[in-house]
Amino acid sequence: MNIQGVLFDLDGTLLDTALDLGAAANRALARYGYPPLSDAHAYQYSSHGSRGLLQAALGQHFERTDHTPLKDALLNAYMADLCVHTKPYDGIAELVAGLDTRKLPWGIVTNKPGWLTDPLLSQLPLFAGSQVNVSGDTYEVAKPHPKPLLAAAERLSVDPGTILYVGDAERDMEAARAAGMIGCVALWGYLRREDTPMEWPAHWFCQTPRELVTMLGFNE
Secondary structure (H helix, E strand, O other): OOOOEEEEOOEOOOEEOHHHHHHHHHHHHHHOOOOOOOHHHHHHHHHHHHHHHHHHHHHHHHHHOOOHHHHHHHHHHHHHOOOOOOEEOOOHHHHHHHHHHOOOOEEEEOOOOHHHHHHHHHOOHHHOOOOOEEOOOOOOOOOOOOHHHHHHHHHHOOOHHHEEEEEOOHHHHHHHHHOOOEEEEEOOOOOOOOOOHHHOOOOEEEOOHHHHHHHOOOOO
8 A cells, every 4th residue: 555644543552541541530430439440441441531431430320420520530630640651552662763764744643632632742752753643622523523634634745545544443443434544453452342343444453563563564
């Protein structure tokens, strides 16, 4: 495939943020008298943000609970400790180096709100070469709507049809398809037991970032 640019989801794709998100969720849950989430649940549901984490914690009671205070407490706790255990996945440094060396334009499109995305990325110099960072509140719509991806492509000055979009959620692949991009499922990400990623509308499926490095030909 003629790939002229690459866009990435953030949580569960470039960064392993689950332990910090899970810790924030547990501080919020404890404040309101709920039992904690396990690390295993944090890894399964972190890709679905604060709502996904709280749904996992509250289960069948989620829809009957006013979870706005819980969500606010979670987000405030997370903002206070954004990058304690968070780290890039193994192989991401090589992937970014390959993009930078080959001068392939790349960027980040996440549903994480900008007031969390921007300070988090500022603590991670590895991603300083990103040429566009689109957050979940940059536009009036977020993934799976294609607008954030298409806007990122425009800012990169790259034809959407030649952009690889890498993400670990079904909405990522739906957004990529709607934007006419090449979808790649990050199978190393935050997949739930009920997810069926091999059935998602994607072109590539990679078990690890290093496999993606190889598929892009950066080892040659």
